[in-house]
Amino acid sequence: MIRLHHLNQSRSLRTLWLLEELGIAYEITSHQRDAKTHLAPDSLKAVHPLGKSPVIEMDGQLYSESGAITELLIERFAPERLRPAIDSSDYGYYLQWIHFAESSLMLPLLLELFTKKAGVADNEFLDGYIGAEKHRLLSYLNDEVEGKSFIVGNRLSGADFMLSFDLIMLAKREALEDYPHIKQYALQLTSLDSYQRSMRLEANYDQSI
Numbered sequence: 001m002i003r004l005h006h007l008n009q010s011r012s013l014r015t016l017w018l019l020e021e022l023g024i025a026y027e028i029t030s031h032q033r034d035a036k037t038h039l040a041p042d043s044l045k046a047v048h049p050l051g052k053s054p055v056i057e058m059d060g061q062l063y064s065e066s067g068a069i070t071e072l073l074i075e076r077f078a079p080e081r082l083r084p085a086i087d088s089s090d091y092g093y094y095l096q097w098i099h100f101a102e103s104s105l106m107l108p109l110l111l112e113l114f115t116k117k118a119g120v121a122d123n124e125f126l127d128g129y130i131g132a133e134k135h136r137l138l139s140y141l142n143d144e145v146e147g148k149s150f151i152v153g154n155r156l157s158g159a160d161f162m163l164s165f166d167l168i169m170l171a172k173r174e175a176l177e178d179y180p181h182i183k184q185y186a187l188q189l190t191s192l193d194s195y196q197r198s199m200r201l202e203a204n205y206d207q208s209i
């Protein structure tokens with residue numbers, strides 16, 4: 001049995017969508033962000049020392065890190081359907097985009113969020129760094145998804161599940177307007193049945209809305 005420890009409005013959405021796409025049996029334990037701090041509750045710290053989501057329980061083990069969870073679930077349940085063959089050139093790009101989503105692109109997105117929350121406005125260095133970095137990364141992604149429905153090999157893969165949460169963050173900030181190919185790519189992903197199901201589940205579990 002697989003159990004997803006899901007935190008509302010979090011990277012756990014990547015795993016929720018993937019589990020829906022895999023169509024395997026799983027259960028959800030829902031955790032709610034603190035209304036003021038937006039941090040995870042103690043219930044999540046009781047599950048895993050980091051207290052961050054997603055966390056999955058599988059075969060009596062506990063796994064964190066959405067990228068690792070994405071790869072693990074795909075290797076176990078859909079290696080042929082949701083990742084390129086290991087001996088193909090697409091495989092390297094598959095890994096590249098999985099890591100891009102949680103490392104390169106997440107840094108400026110989180111910095112932007114935290115500086116706003118902390119009320120650090122008009123800091124020349126930070127604003128300049130965040131703006132330039134975000135634009136460079138999004139321009140690259142925009143060029144790479146031009147005319148594509150999926151990021152790698154034009155078929156759904158783990159890289160799309162990983163990028164989907166970055167796209168949610170960007171859409172919330174209305175940042176997709178300047179990147180038409182990313183916007184088109186996001187529209188394509190969000191129209192998939194499994195994605196829609198995962199969003200309905202999120203809406204059911206998210207007590208903040």
Ligand SMILES: N[C@@H](CCC(=O)N[C@@H](CS)C(=O)NCC(=O)O)C(=O)O
Nearest residue numbers: 010011039040052053054065066067
């Ligand atoms: N690199 C980790 C990051 C996990 C993470 O920071 N999750 C956030 C939600 S998006 C979280 O649980 N934050 C709550 C907290 O830190 O209290 C991953 O990809 O899973």
